[in-house]
Amino acid sequence: MPRSGAEARRRLQQAALELYRERGFDRTTTAEIAARAGLNERTFFRHFPDKREVLFDGESDLRASLTRAVAEAPDGLQPLDLLLHAFREVEHILEDNRPFAEPRLQVIAATPALRERDLAKAASIAEAVAQALRQRGVADRLADLAAHTGWAAFHQAAQAWIDDPSQSLDVHLLQAFDDLRALCLTTPAGDSGR
Incomplete structure (x- = not known):
């Protein structure tokens, strides 16, 4: 598990970027991003309001x-x-x-x-x-x-x-x-x- 909120954010951003490149933005869900980062979807929404914003942090x-x-x-x-x-x-x-x-x-x-x-x-x-x-x-x-x-x-x-x-x-x-x-x-x- 990430030790800090900053580490969780970084992992979510990296996971989102990887998935968007592999599958495309439209075919990627926030649950998939969270899973790739080793987190849950609730954690995703604690850090980002939507799956677009993860790239604009x-x-x-x-x-x-x-x-x-x-x-x-x-x-x-x-x-x-x-x-x-x-x-x-x-x-x-x-x-x-x-x-x-x-x-x-x-x-x-x-x-x-x-x-x-x-x-x-x-x-x-x-x-x-x-x-x-x-x-x-x-x-x-x-x-x-x-x-x-x-x-x-x-x-x-x-x-x-x-x-x-x-x-x-x-x-x-x-x-x-x-x-x-x-x-x-x-x-x-x-x-x-x-």
Whole structure:
């Protein structure tokens, strides 16, 4: 038996991930996840409200760490630079969890119900980041745009890191923000400098 709640959660997450990869999300039950983890179904529901949430544990910690990093970033940074600083502060969360993150992303990509949950979680994080930017004095409209754009760049960097582990997440993150800046400087075709 697991000695701690954290150990039980980890075992449930690993069991769920294995079963989702073997059978698919839709064909896996919470009872099967609990059995694979050597626990009972009641224990599963003490830790997770449903079988989707087992793959999204840690999202609230990421959101809290990210909003704290925005709040504690140095003064004088422009919104995107502020976000880059904050994402660099929390990238260790993904790096520490890489063995779980890679197969997790594959399961999510293959499962519409999980993609929907992933989008809802991303929207929640982006809104929390936007609120943190507003608290730093960034105007509402710019805070929303920066938060959603910054989260997209962070997500792009994380996927690039999963696809190409030869470089650190930090290298991919810096590249994503450089690409974002380059997009902002690019003049659209047919635009004569209006």
